[in-house]
Amino acid sequence: MKIGSIINGEEYLEETRETITVKNPYNEEMVAELALAKEDDLNRAIDISYDTFHQTMKKMPAHDRADILLKASKLLEERKDEFAETITKEAGKPLQFSQGEVQRSVQVLRFAAEEAKHIEGKVIPMDAAIGGENRIGFTKRVPLGVVAAITPFNFPLNLTLHKVAPAIAAGNTIVLKPAEKTPVSAYKLVQLLHESGLPKGALNFLLGTGKEIGDPLVKHDKIHKVTFTGSLPVGRTIRENAGFKKVTLELGSNSPNILFEDADLDYAVSSLVKGAFAFSGQVCISAQRIYVHQNIYDRFLKAFIEKTEALKIGDPMSEETEFGPMINEDEAKRAKMWIDDAVDNGAKLETGGERNGTLLKPTIMTNVKSDMKIIAEEVFAPIVSVIPFSSENQVVHQSNDSIYGLQAGIFTRDIDRAFRVADQLEMGGVWINEMSTYRQDNHPYGGVKKSGIGREGVQYALEDMTELKFYGIRLNG
Ligand code: NAD
Secondary structure, three states: OOOEEEEEOOOEOOOOEEEEEEEEEOOOOEEEEOOOOOOHHHHHHHHHHHHHHHOHHOOOOOHHHHHHHHHHHHHHHHHHHHHHHHHHHHOOOOOHHHHHHHHHHHHHHHHHHHHHHOOOOOOHHHOOOOOOOOOEEEEEEEEEEEEEEOOOOOOOOHHHHHHHHHHHHHOOOOOOOOOOOOOHHHHHHHHHHHHHHOOOHHHHEOOOOOOHHHHHHHHHHOOOEEEEOOOHHHHHHHHHHHOOOEEEEEEOOOOOEEOOOOOHHHHHHHHHHHHHHHHOOOOOOOOEEEEEEEEHHHHHHHHHHHHHHOOOOEEEEEEEOOEEOOHHHHHHHHHHHHHHHHHHHOOOOOOOOOOOEEEOOOEEEOOOOOOOOOHHHHOOOOEEOOOOOOOOOHHHHHOOOOOEEEEEEEEOOHHHHHHHHHHHHHOOEEOOOOOOOOOOOOOOOOEEOEEEOEEEEEEHHHOHHHHHHHHEEEEOO
């Protein structure tokens, strides 16, 4: 299968273009050959997005935008198996998680269809200011223009929709640059949205690397907003390149999870095995650091190792498989080096640690130190550390001792303690009696510190994709 960029509904596949191949991370089978975009494609995609915004999208009534999104949700539901298989093939994600991703994506489209009809302004009490009598003031939320959406490899459908769906709901147009490692589900999504009635020029799709396409896209003068999900180094570059444009950055983390003595241990163990190892830990809110009260540490560790060793490892295409490969061999090698480095510095490998090609076994580490890479940096791999603690203050300090702050989990039956700790955690979100890795698509989601800027979650992304415009009227009476 060869795929190309899609500009104004037309696909560009000429033989003269440079190509990249996408291979199935599990078995190296070819998934797609990408015909890459060139600089003039980028300019054309942006010009068409700009014109379509002014001629069509900003005038399109909310009920039409909502209908397009609703139709797309129905089409996606009808084709859910095909999309799930595509994600599994391109990303190596076990099928049961790909199915979950598609189901969430259907909901994101539905939420966006609903939100499109609720973009509300406010009446301003003008007479609150001296001289404001006989004046009426109100606000409207208006679309921005052209949104550049740049996405990561790990949730190639749902994280694309977290940008594209609110942008359409708001009446913007979009230039989408998907991750070059997993662009096939986004390619199919663009076609599905066009089929749902979205004007062809409202969503343009560019295949290319971050350097060749991402960089000039972010810098372009006709882009009004950049919405990016990906790593901290790229986020930093985008922030520097974006100038005066609005920017949303959804970046990484090394999420902490805290288990107090009175935690429901069985639930915590089974949810944290999922939270640490789902999609081989390649999830931004993956449970990376598990702090366990010293009185339950031994019991937790034993049960956690047992459940981890019972994970079904294998072909991601099998519905039974719970754990599969990492995205590529380089990433698996990098993660293995981080494990070896920690062991050389005194950490203990409790289980896992073996690598075979792209597969790195689910790995649990103990006796870790705060300056080890597996603690201080985002591991983005199936590696989790279990760390004992003795006091509430100590564990709050350890959890906050990070450049990141995306989402955390606290497990305790003591509601007062839960809120006391949640209030002190420097995070964009805190779950009580749930792992850090849990996310729903309608709650505000995003980080503090170096985990990012702005919030997604359809309603919140949509707000950031509009401008607040003020209208005032002076009456003579
Ligand atoms: P990445 O940063 O390597 O790439 C993300 C995207 O940025 C790709 O499309 C890439 O081509 C593009 N890019 C690279 N250089 C660029 C540049 N100079 N200008 C513009 N675009 C450029 O990330 P990845 O490896 O695909 O994904 C993993 C990262 O994403 C992890 O750090 C993870 O935590 C993060 N992530 C965050 C969230 C969140 O919601 N906070 C969700 C998923 C993933």
